[in-house]
Amino acid sequence: MPGQNIFEPNPPPEPSHLPESLLECQVKLDINGALTPDELDAISQFRRAADYIAVAMMFLKDDVLLERKVRSEDIKPRLLGHWGTCPGLVLVYAHINRIVRKTNIDTLYVVGPGHGAPGILSCLWLENSLATFRPHNTRDKAGLKNLISGFSAPGGFPSHINAETPGSIHEGGELGYALAVAFGAVMDKPDLVCVCVVGDGEAETGPTATAWHGYKYIDPAESGAVLPIVHVNGFKISERTIYGTMDDKEMVALFAGYGYQVRFVGNLEHIDDDMAASMEWALGEIHKIQHAARSGNPIVKPRWPVLILRTPKGWGGPKSLRGEFIEGSFHAHQVPLPGAKSDPEQLSLLEDWLESYRPKELFDEDGVPNENILSIIPESNEKKLGQRKEAYAAYSPLNVPDWLPQGVEKGSEQSCMKVVGEFLYQVVEQNPHSFRIFSPDELVSNKLDAVLRHSGRNMQWDVASRASGGRVIEILSEHTCQGMMQGYTLTGRTALFPSYEAFLGIVHTMMVQYSKFVKMAHETQWRQPVGSLNYLETSTWARQEHNGFSHQNPSFIGAVLNLKPHLARVYLPPDANCFLSTMAHCLRAKNYVNLMVGSKQPTPVWLSPEEANKHCIAGASVWKFASVDEGVDPDVVLVGIGVEVTFEVIAAAAILRKRLPSLRVRVVNVTDLMILEPYGAHPHALSETDFATLFTKDCPIHFNYHGYLGELKSLLFGRPNMSRITIEGYREEGTTTSPFSMMLLNHTSRYHVAAAAVRGAALTNQRVEVDAHAVISELMHEAEKAKQYVYQHGTDPEGTFDVPSFA
The missing domain is CATH 3.40.50.920 (Rossmann fold)
Structure with missing residues (x-):
């Protein structure tokens, strides 16, 4: 019924019947005095400023500093954006800034709720990273006007994070993949900490559920760390989230089972002290695990930290409209006041909302943020989240061996995959820190197991492969393999994804989302090339007669063919020598989605290595x-x-x-x-x-x-x-x-x-x-x-x- 409240705002989860002893896995901290008064004031003002800009981006096309009463003509004709997640994303951003400035750590911020773009863009503007890459978004009134009026308008930033967003390595339009991307990003980068926000809606997806195991493939001696933050604000578009209905004991049981230490952040009256203490604890735990591994005394099955951030949906926004809750309900998910342009009541609520951030205290008359706000932003540009080289200019080409000496005899019968496996072994040998294979437990079946002679797999919970520098990640989740490969590739390295042909379709939409990111990256002037995504498709339908109809499906070819032409490459090498030539080419190529299709069974070698090379060039x-x-x-x-x-x-x-x-x-x-x-x-x-x-x-x-x-x-x-x-x-x-x-x-x-x-x-x-x-x-x-x-x-x-x- 109109005006009826279907859901009360952020209702407390019903208590579970789990034993109290589970709470022993929950970390409790004394948050008193976590921040000095100056730090607390600076972070509070940074958050107010970023939240204000985020709201203005969604609604305003003029008078961006509220120099007069808000009028209908100041409101955009089309209101787009997602407010609900923005305050939480801003909170995390502010505290990453503070911890980077304090400790000088190297950090990337991976944002699962990519629809929270206004919150991220506002922070990027405050730290002056937007102006670095987009000169018309200067940190002054003119630049702010361009940002706010241009958001979700032709020529401006879209409503989702994408490759045009500085610092991003994940789009977040299709939910579920942020955590896997973050784990891929920190591999072979021992000094990097990737803070990854997972929304509680995203946490309901299968890919996210599997990606929680990602740290089991992170060797703390050779790689960095992921700090996951689960943002529990209770609602999706129009329904409660599963995580939002779980109490603390249930959350602890879930994440303790995954192998994490859990810390809840949700004291709204002292949220900044709470978050500051929690982040310092988390980084301390990460350092402890890494120090032990790098000192030769690794902790077996270390428990990595995870933060559970509980805040209301649309925190700080309008409380209600005509008897219906907004803050803390699904009504805050997108645009909380959709009729602000034509409805005087909503326009008045919008003005009150904007004024609640007290913008005149935050910006001078020229639109420049005050010194308090700037004081928590890292001083070095290379440490700012929006200007991390790993996110836009880190590509290091592989040292690809000459394949011709490894060519096989014309007229013989060879398995393309066995021959390629021997070549990949050499690739691994010559690129011990910049090449990985992500495979859904099919490497041996696909006859590529020669690569395992180097160092084996990289599964840290397996005593046989722990701390051995393995280049192979095998996990029976195509989604996790894909996400890790994306993170690894976008931060400058090169990877290979071998799979049974029939099951690459599982990551079809992930691959398409990635290609959209790369397309937009290619169209920016500041993102540098990255290695190609390389898929090796074998165990094909033509030789899956033993597994049957379920294993006979070459549809991933069509998925790649539908990509933008300058991104897509599909190769079907007819023999082992042609496959060697093709593999060497794909590992050197940049910016493409390469699909190589071939048989693992012995088949004739039609061409000599020299003939194969000419054939593949043509x-x-x-x-x-x-x-x-x-x-x-x-x-x-x-x-x-x-x-x-x-x-x-x-x-x-x-x-x-x-x-x-x-x-x-x-x-x-x-x-x-x-x-x-x-x-x-x-x-x-x-x-x-x-x-x-x-x-x-x-x-x-x-x-x-x-x-x-x-x-x-x-x-x-x-x-x-x-x-x-x-x-x-x-x-x-x-x-x-x-x-x-x-x-x-x-x-x-x-x-x-x-x-x-x-x-x-x-x-x-x-x-x-x-x-x-x-x-x-x-x-x-x-x-x-x-x-x-x-x-x-x-x-x-x-x-x-x-x-x-x-x-």
């Missing part, structure tokens, strides 16, 4: 050895894209050479998928002339593609004479069966390829035309016989995967 080439007359004057072009489907193309070419010698075939392999897009659509796209040189101007073309048919159709759309193109690929057909049966089910078998070649060639070659129907019928008959053989014997016909001969 992105595609005619394979003369499998073509008729080395591909000159063909009737049809057969194209393989992917390891197993390329084998079927070559097998089809061998069949046709024997069955129908009058049919002239050109065999092409594509390793760089992006060359197929129309010229200008992607940096790698072939010109029309080059496309015609490779695929001819008018011959029928049949593509045998590893992924979904629609992906390839989309890439090729816009090329001239599309009617001559036919495509087969993964048709979402599979089961627990045999490898060749997977080819048959998805129409990518040699028989299907050969039949497509005959149909195409019959259009122009009369010698083929007269025999076409009989040959196609025979091919389909043989496909059916192979299918029946599999059903009868449970295995493929003998010799199915023998390397075709063209003698």
Whole structure:
């Protein structure tokens, strides 16, 4: 009913029935005198100033210092932003400033509630970091006017933290990933402390729940530390949060179970003393753990600190409107007074709210903050949260070994992954502090375990791998692997994410969010390049016949294809040498999302190392050895894209050479998928002339593609004479069966390829035309016989995967 209060503001959690002894895991501190009177006054004024600016950003387009009575025309036509989390984010920011100034520690601030951008931007303006990167946001009245009026307006800052926000390495638009990002950021940076705020709404997500285990992969001798702060303000958009209904004992039980020491911060009357004492305690605990590890006497299973910050939702905002609570309720989540422009009552409440911060005490007539506010801001620019080099200019290129000496013999059969694993071992050896592999417990299964010879895994709760400098993080959470890789990459290092093909889709949206961050970073003038995100996709559908339909899914290819073209790279190397060349290239590349797709099973090595290098540089080439007359004057072009489907193309070419010698075939392999897009659509796209040189101007073309048919159709759309193109690929057909049966089910078998070649060639070659129907019928008959053989014997016909001969 209108006017009825559905929820009372921040109601106390109902008491649990957990034993009192659990509270022994809770840390209690004497907060009296944690701050000197001068510090307390300075922090209070900093918070008031930042909160005022945050409110003004959401509402005002003019009169940003309240030099007259607020009028309707001062209010923005569209009100955007999220007030509810801002006061808590500002509180944490102020106290990080104070502790940095006091101790000179190196700190990053990772903000899970990215929708609290006004609170962060206001602090960045106060510390003068905005002006460093955006000269029109100077720390004066003009710069403040530009910030406030431009927020969520064209040309200004968006309503969420993004790459345009100095100091940020996490966007926070999609909740759940801040904690994993923070853990990735501190790896191999022993002096760095990452303060990470996790909102209580975000804390409900599965990725966050798993990321709490992240410290179990942090070796305190080699890496920095994460200080998590769970901001419990009780409400999401319109519902209470789970954490908001949990009392202290339940919270302690949860986090003690995770392995943390818990400290609650929530004494609102003395909140600054409470937070100051709590942060000093937390940093003391971190130092104790690190000192022990770096002195050669590590604490086994150390309990890292976590702070639980309890404040009202929208703290300091309007208390109520027309009988409905605002502060401390879900009504404070976004814009608390949405009708301020047209409703006199709301306009009056807004003016009272703004005046409650007493802005005339905080800024002089030129809009410059007073000396008290400035006194808690770090004096050195490089120590300010908005100007940390780790967040925008820390990239250090890998020392990538020369892969050519590691190439394997042409004509042999090799597992791409085993060969690449040996190469990655050398990468690890030569980059002991700037390269890591994040893998969801599949490294051995994917035959990449050569890297473990160096140092093994980096799981600090496992006695077998503790404190051994391992470069491999294996945790059965793709989300955590992705988040850690993002944090590691954005702070200047390089990583690899190998996975079963079917399950990379779990991090699809995370990868897309990351690519949006990198796109915006690329468009700023001040963010420097970062290493690429590198995905290695193996255990593919074509060889997941033993695990069955659930493990057969190449959809992550399409997810990468949908990214901004200058960011996306998809490679399907056809053999081990091509995979070595591709891996070396991707580890050197910057700013991209690289996806490499290949088989872990032994497959033929078609090209020598030198040939493979040339092939990968070109992105595609005619394979003369499998073509008729080395591909000159063909009737049809057969194209393989992917390891197993390329084998079927070559097998089809061998069949046709024997069955129908009058049919002239050109065999092409594509390793760089992006060359197929129309010229200008992607940096790698072939010109029309080059496309015609490779695929001819008018011959029928049949593509045998590893992924979904629609992906390839989309890439090729816009090329001239599309009617001559036919495509087969993964048709979402599979089961627990045999490898060749997977080819048959998805129409990518040699028989299907050969039949497509005959149909195409019959259009122009009369010698083929007269025999076409009989040959196609025979091919389909043989496909059916192979299918029946599999059903009868449970295995493929003998010799199915023998390397075709063209003698």
